[in-house]
Amino acid sequence: MNRDDLLNIGAFAAATGLTIPALRHYDEIGLLKPARVDAGTGYRRYRRGQLDDARMICGLRAVGVPIDEVRAVVGRTPGQVGSTLDGHRERLVAQMRELSQRILAVDEFIEKGNPMPALQAVRPVQIRIRVGDVKEAAAFYTAAFDVVFNEAISSLQFGTYRSDRFFLITLEEGAAPASERDGSRFGLLVDDVDAAHDRALEAGAREVRPPTDFAWKPRTSCVRDRDGNLIDLSQA
Template sequence: MNGDDLLNIGAFASATGLTIPALRHYDEIGLIRPARVDPGTGYRRYRRDQIDGARLVCGLRAMGVPVDEVRAVVGRPAEHVRPALDSHRERLVAQLREVSQRIAAVDELIERGTAVPVPQDVRPVQIRVPVADVPKAAAFYTAAFDVVFNESISSLQFGTYRSDRFFLITLDEHGPEAAHGGVRFGLLVADLEAAHHRAVEAGGAVVAPPADYAWKPRTSAVRDPDGNIIDLTQG
């Protein structure tokens, strides 16, 4: 291919949706290398068969996919892109849950006034739940109950710190034997039937189906994949 068949950086930017500064940066980090760089002027030129790959980079980066994950799929068969998108979607959903909790905390402050509430001197804020595999357990709980998993502290987080709703369920990895010594705890849910169904669909086992009692609200119970029992109570 002679030089006349190559696109200059401006034309390549127009064809791919990437900016010229972005193309220069992606050259520097080895993500999109130009087909030729003029040794005298430093001008970059690209082949036309690089356009599709560059457009993929543009689309993935526009969605916020990290550069390292983009690098792992560019130039590979299309079936390698889907896992990267699935992983990024899970990350975005987790971020959305966290932002939703922060919005709820802001709404609570607006309703009560701008002064930050003073927490009680002593109140429970954490339980530790034994699991065999933290990522798998986190996937179950986020799918079943739409809660935030804070990976940095290996915890399902309810509410924001220093708010009345703040509580942590910490997933404590103990290996395969964890399933034999689980714990039992309760969650208050807005829609018992829906929460129970989601927990079972996510991989939980029915311990007790939704039922009414004379002495307490409607409840049910499910067992998570690690053997821990979750009592669900209609809020």
């Protein structure tokens, strides 16, 4: 190996944006091994050909991609890196939705002057619906209604625990209903029925009834999700 092709750890860090402690850590965990380590001094040296991988690692870690996912794409094609970024973006959007709900809960607690309100009445907080594929169903509902999907409990989560808005729609994976009549039916209050209806259709729902005004109840519509479940949308 040509010594002129090697960079010491300081020069390599400066050229890639990674810190020296980060490079030492990535060597220890096997993510980015130096080309040569001096047996006597322990000094690390890197090939110039490693610069691209190091810069990619720096970029992915800067936006919070987990180490294991970074490891999986080092040396891979741009398309494979793009798939990892797509998945990470979905994770960040889900975190943003959850954070937005927490902010709403904080605002509610501030308004009520009690950080842990005691719920005085018995009320329903969960329904379960059957879906053909939990991941696909979660993608539909988060795209259509901008809700949080809590993967740990396979549930669409509205509000935060112990807040008045808390409610779960749990997705249970199983065989598709024998007919659409076997699906569940539930209602959602939304800020704008027309906008929510259109968004649901764009996400893959089918229209059952367009937004309609009634003399005896709020403006409503009805759509059917991909798994045959009926969703009634009502103007909040």
